[in-house]
Amino acid sequence: MTRTSWHLVDPAAYDLAKRTVTEKYHHLHFVEHNGIVIIRGSFPVLFEQRELDRFAIEVIIPPDFSRDLPLVRVTGGRIPPILDRHINNDGFACLFVAEEKAKYYPDGSSLLDFFDGPVHSFFLGQALVDRGEPWPFGERSHGVAGIREYYEELLATTDISVILKYLQCLTPREQKGHWECPCGSGRKLRHCHGSFVYKLRQSIPRKVAKVSYEALKKEYGTQSPS
Ligand SMILES: [Zn+2]
Incomplete structure (x- = not known):
């Protein structure tokens, strides 16, 4: 095209x-x-x-x-x-x-x-x-490590499996209340972090979430939860 x-x-x-x-x-x-x-x-x-x-x-x-x-x-x-x-x-x-x-x-x-x-x-x-100075703009790492840090801060977790579950909720066209909540509570999304996920979906385009999901899964997807 x-x-x-x-x-x-x-x-x-x-x-x-x-x-x-x-x-x-x-x-x-x-x-x-x-x-x-x-x-x-x-x-x-x-x-x-x-x-x-x-x-x-x-x-x-x-x-x-x-x-x-x-x-x-x-x-x-x-x-x-x-x-x-x-x-x-x-x-x-x-x-x-x-x-x-x-x-x-x-x-x-x-x-x-x-x-x-x-x-x-x-x-x-x-x-x-x-000139021998440190990189002056924040401590964010480069490439996929920087993406991981971004989601660790945003979701207040270092558990990559939780981060991946959140990203899986950001990529479909529509959010469904019956999905299992990515936080790991075992509750349905509509009874847990539904409005938080909805807000994330407003600020992170699906295409961006999809690319980050693939990158994080490839890099860290086999790590067991920490
Ligand atoms: Zn939850």
């Missing part, structure tokens, strides 16, 4: 995004390649009003922006492509876990907000790490 890219669907919004981003970031350039918008150039890291560093980057804007997030890649080999530097196996920057999109890049945010917010934080972190 080919989807018409956002910038063709709404050329005025695209013009505005392009103008606001390039007015602030003079060294970023927009190109259109096979119907996809790609932004390339050098991105400045500001710290206490002055430019601390610069990174050569490439940003791919997905056709379904801003529902799907842009992919950020560091070009020129400046940052080692390892999880410890928040770079995923596919070479793209790990800006935050998908479940936290609403916190770091809420609906209605602009493309400029994306550069000013998550992208700037990411490269400020990288610049500080290059």
Whole structure:
């Protein structure tokens, strides 16, 4: 299925995004390649009003922006492509876990907000790490370990089997009251954590929950409950 890219669907919004981003970031350039918008150039890291560093980057804007997030890649080999530097196996920057999109890049945010917010934080972190400082943004781990930590905090449990059961309640199209409650009480969902699960379903998209479920199950699914 080919989807018409956002910038063709709404050329005025695209013009505005392009103008606001390039007015602030003079060294970023927009190109259109096979119907996809790609932004390339050098991105400045500001710290206490002055430019601390610069990174050569490439940003791919997905056709379904801003529902799907842009992919950020560091070009020129400046940052080692390892999880410890928040770079995923596919070479793209790990800006935050998908479940936290609403916190770091809420609906209605602009493309400029994306550069000013998550992208700037990411490269400020990288610049500080290059200077021997610790990663400054929370203790969240990388990749699947970060997803586990997110759910451990959210569900107040370290039991991976409970976390997986909750995720299984988030992926079907509809919530059913007769499901067994994922908390392990043995009661039906409607008599236990039904409204909590309902609230989770409002904030975590099914697609995101499904991807996290598969990732956690693959990584930790065989561990016995702790
Ligand atoms: Zn319960």
